[in-house]
Amino acid sequence: MSYPERGSTEMPVFAGVGQVINLVRRLVRRPRLGEAPFGPRMGRRRARRLGIPMVCLVRESARSFLPTLAAGYLDAARPGRIPHALHRCPDEPQSDLAPGDVVSPPTIGEVPKVRDILFVLSRELVSGRNAKFGRIRFRRFGLVYWLMDQSLTPNVKDPDRLLREKLRERDIVVRPDERILAATTESVSSVVTIPAWGRRLMAVIPPLWFSLKVSGRLPVVSSPYRWFLRGQPNLAPQDPGTFVGFAERLTRENYSKEDPEQVMRLLVNSFLEDLRRAYGRWPWRLAGARRMTYVVVLLDGITRTNGGYRLLELINDVRNETGAFDPLLMVSGSQKVPPYAVEPGGANPEVAVWDARNAEQGYAAWRNQFSRDSRRRAPTAWYLPIRIPDDAGADANTLSEEARENRRRSYVAARQELAAVEDFTIDRPPLWSRRWIPGIAVIALAATLGVVGFDYRQRHCGELPGSSGAAWLTTVGDECIGVSDGSHVFQPTNSHLAAVEQKVHEQNLQAAEQHKASPGRPYVTLVYVSTVTSTDHPPDELVSARERLEGVAVAQARQLALTGPNEPIVRVLIANGGTSMAHGVTMAETIVRMAASDPSIAGVVGLHQSRQPTVDTISAISKAGLPMVAATLSADKLLDSSSLYFQVSPQNVREAAVAAAYTSRKLMKDGHDQHRYVRILASADPADYYSANLAHDVAQAFGHSGFTVDPVKFNPQGFTPQGKQLSYPSATTLAERACGYDGMIFFAGRQEDFEELLNGFWSQCRKNPPQIIGDDDVARYVADKTKREKYSEIPYYYLSFAVNQGSKCAYDDVYKTLGNLFPQECELDRDPSLDGSMEMAYDATLAMIKAATHLRQDHDIPVTPGGLWRELSALSLDGESGRIDFGKGSIGRVPVNKSIAVLRVKNGHLSKNISFCGQHMRLQSENWCPLDSAGQTPMP
Numbered sequence: 001m002s003y004p005e006r007g008s009t010e011m012p013v014f015a016g017v018g019q020v021i022n023l024v025r026r027l028v029r030r031p032r033l034g035e036a037p038f039g040p041r042m043g044r045r046r047a048r049r050l051g052i053p054m055v056c057l058v059r060e061s062a063r064s065f066l067p068t069l070a071a072g073y074l075d076a077a078r079p080g081r082i083p084h085a086l087h088r089c090p091d092e093p094q095s096d097l098a099p100g101d102v103v104s105p106p107t108i109g110e111v112p113k114v115r116d117i118l119f120v121l122s123r124e125l126v127s128g129r130n131a132k133f134g135r136i137r138f139r140r141f142g143l144v145y146w147l148m149d150q151s152l153t154p155n156v157k158d159p160d161r162l163l164r165e166k167l168r169e170r171d172i173v174v175r176p177d178e179r180i181l182a183a184t185t186e187s188v189s190s191v192v193t194i195p196a197w198g199r200r201l202m203a204v205i206p207p208l209w210f211s212l213k214v215s216g217r218l219p220v221v222s223s224p225y226r227w228f229l230r231g232q233p234n235l236a237p238q239d240p241g242t243f244v245g246f247a248e249r250l251t252r253e254n255y256s257k258e259d260p261e262q263v264m265r266l267l268v269n270s271f272l273e274d275l276r277r278a279y280g281r282w283p284w285r286l287a288g289a290r291r292m293t294y295v296v297v298l299l300d301g302i303t304r305t306n307g308g309y310r311l312l313e314l315i316n317d318v319r320n321e322t323g324a325f326d327p328l329l330m331v332s333g334s335q336k337v338p339p340y341a342v343e344p345g346g347a348n349p350e351v352a353v354w355d356a357r358n359a360e361q362g363y364a365a366w367r368n369q370f371s372r373d374s375r376r377r378a379p380t381a382w383y384l385p386i387r388i389p390d391d392a393g394a395d396a397n398t399l400s401e402e403a404r405e406n407r408r409r410s411y412v413a414a415r416q417e418l419a420a421v422e423d424f425t426i427d428r429p430p431l432w433s434r435r436w437i438p439g440i441a442v443i444a445l446a447a448t449l450g451v452v453g454f455d456y457r458q459r460h461c462g463e464l465p466g467s468s469g470a471a472w473l474t475t476v477g478d479e480c481i482g483v484s485d486g487s488h489v490f491q492p493t494n495s496h497l498a499a500v501e502q503k504v505h506e507q508n509l510q511a512a513e514q515h516k517a518s519p520g521r522p523y524v525t526l527v528y529v530s531t532v533t534s535t536d537h538p539p540d541e542l543v544s545a546r547e548r549l550e551g552v553a554v555a556q557a558r559q560l561a562l563t564g565p566n567e568p569i570v571r572v573l574i575a576n577g578g579t580s581m582a583h584g585v586t587m588a589e590t591i592v593r594m595a596a597s598d599p600s601i602a603g604v605v606g607l608h609q610s611r612q613p614t615v616d617t618i619s620a621i622s623k624a625g626l627p628m629v630a631a632t633l634s635a636d637k638l639l640d641s642s643s644l645y646f647q648v649s650p651q652n653v654r655e656a657a658v659a660a661a662y663t664s665r666k667l668m669k670d671g672h673d674q675h676r677y678v679r680i681l682a683s684a685d686p687a688d689y690y691s692a693n694l695a696h697d698v699a700q701a702f703g704h705s706g707f708t709v710d711p712v713k714f715n716p717q718g719f720t721p722q723g724k725q726l727s728y729p730s731a732t733t734l735a736e737r738a739c740g741y742d743g744m745i746f747f748a749g750r751q752e753d754f755e756e757l758l759n760g761f762w763s764q765c766r767k768n769p770p771q772i773i774g775d776d777d778v779a780r781y782v783a784d785k786t787k788r789e790k791y792s793e794i795p796y797y798y799l800s801f802a803v804n805q806g807s808k809c810a811y812d813d814v815y816k817t818l819g820n821l822f823p824q825e826c827e828l829d830r831d832p833s834l835d836g837s838m839e840m841a842y843d844a845t846l847a848m849i850k851a852a853t854h855l856r857q858d859h860d861i862p863v864t865p866g867g868l869w870r871e872l873s874a875l876s877l878d879g880e881s882g883r884i885d886f887g888k889g890s891i892g893r894v895p896v897n898k899s900i901a902v903l904r905v906k907n908g909h910l911s912k913n914i915s916f917c918g919q920h921m922r923l924q925s926e927n928w929c930p931l932d933s934a935g936q937t938p939m940p
Helices: 017-028 066-074 110-125 139-147 159-173 176-181 196-204 207-215 223-231 243-248 260-278 308-322 356-375 401-419 436-459 495-517 541-560 584-597 612-622 652-670 689-704 731-738 751-765 778-783 813-821 837-859 865-873
Strands: 054-059 084-088 295-300 328-334 383-388 473-476 479-484 523-530 569-576 601-606 628-630 645-647 677-683 708-714 744-748 771-774 796-800 876-879 882-885 900-906 915-917
Touching: 017 054, 017 066, 017 328, 017 356, 017 383, 017 401, 054 308, 066 084, 066 295, 066 328, 084 110, 110 139, 110 260, 110 295, 110 308, 139 223, 139 260, 159 207, 159 243, 207 223, 207 243, 223 243, 223 260, 260 308, 295 308, 308 328, 356 383, 436 473, 473 584, 479 584, 495 541, 495 569, 523 541, 523 584, 523 837, 541 569, 541 601, 541 813, 541 837, 569 584, 584 601, 584 612, 601 837, 601 865, 612 628, 612 689, 628 837, 652 689, 652 771, 652 796, 652 900, 652 915, 677 689, 677 731, 689 708, 689 744, 708 731, 731 751, 744 751, 751 771, 751 778, 778 796, 813 837, 837 865, 837 876
Parallel strands: 054 328, 054 383, 084 295, 295 328, 523 569, 523 601, 601 628, 628 645, 677 708, 677 744, 744 771, 771 796
Antiparallel strands: 473 479, 479 569, 796 900, 876 882, 900 915
16 A cells, blocks of 8 residues: 555554554653653553653554554644654665564664654754644754764864864854754855854854853853763763864764764764753753653654664664663554564564554563663663554455454454544643743742842842842831941932042042052951931931041041051941931941951941930940040040040030130120029930030039029920920020020030021020020031021120131141042031031041051051050040040040130121130140049039
């Protein structure tokens, strides 16, 4: 009979046709777990891993069963086509070997036959009609096939370089599946026209990257090349040891010099390895888990001479040799039993041929003896021959009546058996392996990461997970609390403050470079602690915080300009405690953790406002053993909060004594001695220890000087009394009530409330206001020219810890550095020298730096927090705010006789006359000034 075309629905009807189809159905099914197909009569229990036999259908007639098996069942499987390839080997003259003779040794002439069969099968399997459950890529086989087409003629001067260039071109330009579909005997450059962008890309990719890939040393990137050198045993891949050298042995002129059996085994093994990779159940590749059937190859018309027998023999040998499972069901069709070409009815002890009606029994027998045959590498270990009898409906006119009746009954039984065969139904893949699952997983992962990232950013001040410094930042309410090296801007809406933070970050980078270049110099990290964010509107306290940070930046910049071997390299971290240091303890806990992991952190400078949260912050920082030098803090209580605490400003008790002495001995001489009364205005906020402490000290100092003291409290801005606390009037109301008061008004509060006080006087008695003297916090108000001139009709005195009478940007070295770093600070609308915040912060930082310098220069010991504490206790230096002397031979932590000035503002301008007390390199202390010693109450 003629060979039926693919797609033919004419199914041969023979005894056992249902058994054969059911066997193919069983073998092609892939279990959800493991790789062994279900054994017969095993139900849902899976057999141990055995492998898939090669089913050899041996027909008695010329009619083939394979095309109709493919068209009727594999093509029509539900819900999709079972991946398969049908190929009929060409008819060629039979060999001279007698049936049953040992197969002749492989010859080089058989290599192209096996290669061409595998190529046709790969081209069919890689096509789109077999890609419903994922495309199969033949990367390794495609590479071998391509190499066998490359010509390295003897006249080539450098064949190794030429082949390397071809491999690189192939690796860059053509996808593996495109090489299969467009394969030819010509070079790749003749198959694919490289576009201009491709040529530019090839010029960009460095040759070193390709060399690494082709070396096989990169497990993922080099996977195809790595397999040839380390994953397969054929053709002695260790000779010469490189892939390019190995590939050169496979080129058109050279592969014929190799052992033909080894070349063919490499072809078959690479083909099977690509199938194994396509079916791999790896977590990162769900396509393998979606494949619920194995690949079916239908190879019809195989003989000893057309390469079919040889291909089956090679698959048998490769499976025996590697022991690796491959997801291939090979179904062959022939008229004789492979591999020995015996008749189906002949006796052959090596191969047991089973009738079609006993196909499942034959498979059970094959499984039982497979392990033994495979271990001894039997040449027929993987063969399962099944005899296909003549069509039961064939012409029976020559038969006897009884024979015709038996043939008729056999035909009817075969037809009934065929009718009972169900269509092939593919199990649904696991839900988690569906094609849409990766997309959903990616979306879910992206959403989860987005939520987690958003939540992380919400909790870490907008910083991304893994970003530098994110772990040291925490969002508390609307504020970012924590520590930064300046790379994170705490309040970006304040452009002036943000610029200072960024400048600190730039200088920190410079410090890191200096440390890298001079690792022998001391590397010291100082933490600037302050309020760097504010929920106040407008955030007035950030002005002072900015100026203090500028003072720290100036001290850092001047130190970075020094290059001596013992000069410390200074890095500055910015720590934010929130509005009025409300979250200072949270920030301090972060500093403690950082200090435990970073030995360069040696001390803390700055601090802000003498409030209870600041006291708690100092106690928390003490747990890290870090010495602290405060810049502008003056409350008496702070000295008792920690033995590690120092300050460059005088205490409130000294400020009160200077105020009382000045009022008593200076103002009275000027004709203002009508009534020795003083009304002290203090904040009603119990957390503002500065105001309460200063009011107490002022009351005592003025009382000792013979004044009648009238303490009065006011509600500061933003303060709401709670519980049983009494409600007090505002500063404006107190000013309105004080009009006509002929004593002295002493203001012991914050600068924002001083502005309210002046507003009250201006609205009620600006032509005849009382005598006013403000505390050191008023200096912040005076420094702002716009505010200072707003109520110019109200004259007043105030105390200052930094003794200056106007801008010094033109001639003072520290201010010149300030002008270079922050030019806007030397403009006409604001004079930082009138505030004192910059000078005090500069002096606090300078004290730390000088202590570190003395440790190295005088003692040649490492800079540690304990060493800094010891040096600070005996430190004496001239600072911008006056002399800083912590007491020679004593453990003083407040400067002895620290400078304080009394200044006057009239008509919106600062008077040139200065009343000064203390030690200063340019000023002389008044003879009426009270004496002072560190930490001791001065006598008025």
